[in-house]
Amino acid sequence: xxxxxxxxxxxxxxxxxxxxxxxxxxxxxxxxxxxxxxxxxxxxxxxxxxxxxxxxxxxxxxxxxxxxxxxxxxxxxxxxxxxxxxxxxxxxxxxxxxxxxxxxxxxxxxxxx
Amino acid sequence: xxxxxxxxxxxxxxxxxxxxxxxxxxxxxxxxxxxxxxxxxxxxxxxxxxxxxxxxxxxxxxxxxxxxxxxxxxxxxxxxxxxxxxxxxxxxxxxxxxxxxxxxxxxxxxxxxxx
Numbered sequence: 698x699x700x701x702x703x704x705x706x707x708x709x710x711x712x713x714x715x716x717x718x719x720x721x722x723x724x725x726x727x728x729x730x731x732x733x734x735x736x737x738x739x740x741x742x743x744x745x746x747x748x749x750x751x752x753x754x755x756x757x758x759x760x761x762x763x764x765x766x767x768x769x770x771x772x773x774x775x776x777x778x779x780x781x782x783x784x785x786x787x788x789x790x791x792x793x794x795x796x797x798x799x800x801x802x803x804x805x806x807x808x809x810x
Numbered sequence: 811x812x813x814x815x816x817x818x819x820x821x822x823x824x825x826x827x828x829x830x831x832x833x834x835x836x837x838x839x840x841x842x843x844x845x846x847x848x849x850x851x852x853x854x855x856x857x858x859x860x861x862x863x864x865x866x867x868x869x870x871x872x873x874x875x876x877x878x879x880x881x882x883x884x885x886x887x888x889x890x891x892x893x894x895x896x897x898x899x900x901x902x903x904x905x906x907x908x909x910x911x912x913x914x915x916x917x918x919x920x921x922x923x924x925x
Contacts (some may be wrong), residue, residue, distance in 0.1 A: 701852070703846060728911060739814075739901065739916035740853070772869065796843060796858035796866055798914065802851060 701801035705784050708807045709775055717770045717804045719785035732784040733768045734803065740784055743770070767792050772806070780808045812836065814917035816902050822890055822923045827905065831887040831920045842885050843905075843914060846898040853901065869914055870905030892924045 700722045702792035709715040719729070728747035746752055746761035746768060758771040772779055782803040789797060815834040823829050837843050844856040855869040859879040870876070874892075879885040889896055897920050903914035 703855040730913060732914075739918045740914075742915070745911060745913060771865075786853075796841060796860060797855050797869070798853075799855065800845075800853040 701785055701799060703783075703804045705795075705802070706807065707766050708806040708809060710809050711775055713775050713778060715772045715775060715806060719770070719801055721722060721766050721768075721785075721787050723766070723789065723799075725768075725790035726763065727788045727790045728763055728770050729756070729759075730786040730788070730798070731757075731768075732786060732800075734782045735783060736770060736781075743783075754806070757797040775808050777808050777810070780806060782806070788798045811898055814902055814904055814915055816900075816917035816920050818920060819918065820892075820921045822925060825894060825924055829892055830890065831900050831902075831923065833885045833887070833917060835883060835885070835902070836906075836915055837883075839904035839906050839915070840882070841905045841907070841912065842879055843903040844885070844887050845901045846902065847901060847919070848898045849885075855864070856900075858885070871880045871912030889922075892922075894924045897922055897924045 703719045730745050731743040733743050736739040744759040746759050751760045756773045761768045782805050784803045785801040786798045817832045822891045841860045843858040845853040847853050857865055857877045859865045860871050874890045899919040901916050901919045903916045905912040905914050
């Protein structure tokens, strides 16, 4: 199985930077996704990491360290619309389990003026 | 193009009744997934379908839950003899490929309330 931990809530001001950490413990690991979910809406894909290192996409960046079982999502130049829940999800390595994405409980980010 | 479509968006049912939830995946997507999300909880895997392969049902919480995918497209999740603990948002997702590097595209979900 896989245990995925991320903070429950983070608060930051508009224009600031926030880093959301995700740690996982797994018997087999392939890659890690980050999703954004606004209240009452579907989760939407943000990023995917399979190799160690930083992936940058505009204001959002995601980092992965496979050896440490650790990832973070970095949100820069925060905007009010970034207030949402951010979900970390890992995918197993076993070929017969690839569809079983395992999600963390999500980190609620609150952006204040 | 059209995204993943789920119906109904809301369903209120009495304990003990059966419900059917429908999912129309993105056209051409070969993989289809069902998850559920309870308040304050992470997404819980239920079942996935990939092409013509046998579905992975290992996440279904009890034998009251079943799912079908007809013609490799539309899927129906059926919950028999609903219980109050079944109340949750049921999310369907599809992906274009197979394996861990294909992101899921989610529908807006069906909010199920069992009274």
